[in-house]
Amino acid sequence: MTDDVKPTLTPIEDLIDVLTLEELGTAKISVTGIEGQDAASSIGATEARVFEGRSQRMPHNRVFGGQVLAQCVMAAGLTLRAVEEREGPRPIHSLHGYFMRPGDDTLPIRFAVEEMRDGRSFSTRRVHAIQKGAPIMSFTASFQEQAAGLDHQLTMPDLPGPDGLRSLADLLGHIDHPAARHIATQRPIEQRPIEEATFLTPAPDSPAEQQVWMRAVDSLPADPLIHAAVLAYASDYSLLDPVLRRHGLTWADPRLRVASLDHSMWFHRPVSGDDWFLYTQESPSASSGRGLGIGQMFQGGQLVATVAQEGMVRVKE
Structure with a gap:
């Protein structure tokens, strides 16, 4: 291999x-x-x-x-x-x-x-x-x-759809930097943020939340296991962004040291990884050099997954 x-x-x-x-x-x-x-x-x-x-x-x-x-x-x-x-x-x-x-x-x-x-x-x-x-x-x-049982869910937020939003590839593709080129040409997941992206521009006084539309850039095989795996793959993108937003930081800040520590995910309903899904994200807490991100994924009005991740988030002085 x-x-x-x-x-x-x-x-x-x-x-x-x-x-x-x-x-x-x-x-x-x-x-x-x-x-x-x-x-x-x-x-x-x-x-x-x-x-x-x-x-x-x-x-x-x-x-x-x-x-x-x-x-x-x-x-x-x-x-x-x-x-x-x-x-x-x-x-x-x-x-x-x-x-x-x-x-x-x-x-x-x-x-x-x-x-x-x-x-x-x-x-x-x-x-x-x-x-x-x-x-x-x-x-x-x-x-x-799969089984029948009690059924309820959070309501999908009423937010702008992906049409008309610019993708990260569009926003960063003109930058001559390895990370920007990778995002623009090699990522298999398209991301269209509703808020301004935190890669280059700080978001001072911003709440610790954001919303992003995502989908695979092309069709996936019909195997549900692959769609679940692709959703897990995509879930690791941008979940710590709300921590940076809350503190006016960007991914381009040379002082920043970030690494994922743990990751949990609950799959509530069937999902298609190659159709648009909305990933709403927030950070309820940051302390002791760690930040917590919580996310919900919605597709077709249904809550399809919930995600939680804690990461190391340090700012080197």
Whole structure:
């Protein structure tokens, strides 16, 4: 499996390629990694199915967190295929992950999946994303067969639609900088912010909130697991922006040090990753060098997902 972006692929083809994992077999895993893969110890080792996926190259030379989230969704979901053949579809309904170490974007990632439980309605999986023999993400996910029950939701905000809004590619494409060029030409997710983007211009005295329209830049395969993975991928974009807005900061500020710490997501209803969805975001708190972002995703008037992420947000003096 190649480690570099394939230059002949479009951004969406590249994303699908990244989400197409190769199954390597089974292995014993421990708290330190995969036994036999430079693991320091096999204490508490358990059996896992192991997959591998390549990394997307990034301007900052670290793996994009949304990529690892999406690949973990795929790895976990692939271990449910036999269950779904017997019992019917079990779409993902929640995920929780901790970013433990920065990933190297020149190397592939291995995903060791523990099949924790398959009950009558729910399936639980734990995934260890591993590079260089050490975990870079610890991830758990739960899947549930579709069922009837109580139903209510938040009302979708009455906001301008995506038509007529400028995309980040349009706003930043003229800037001669690696990060701006990447956003303009290589991102597989289109973003159309309703408020002014925080990449270059501060937003002084702004509330800690923002709204962004998103969708994949091209059509996706019909597999619901891929659409859920793409939504997880997109959920890592811009969720900490409200923290910066509240404090009049921009992503271009050289003093800024930001890194995702953990990420949770709840999938409420079916979603199409290649149709427009509204991502409303707010930050209820920032303290001790950390900022919290909360988001809701709406599509077709329905609340399809809720997201929470805490990140390290430091301003170097």
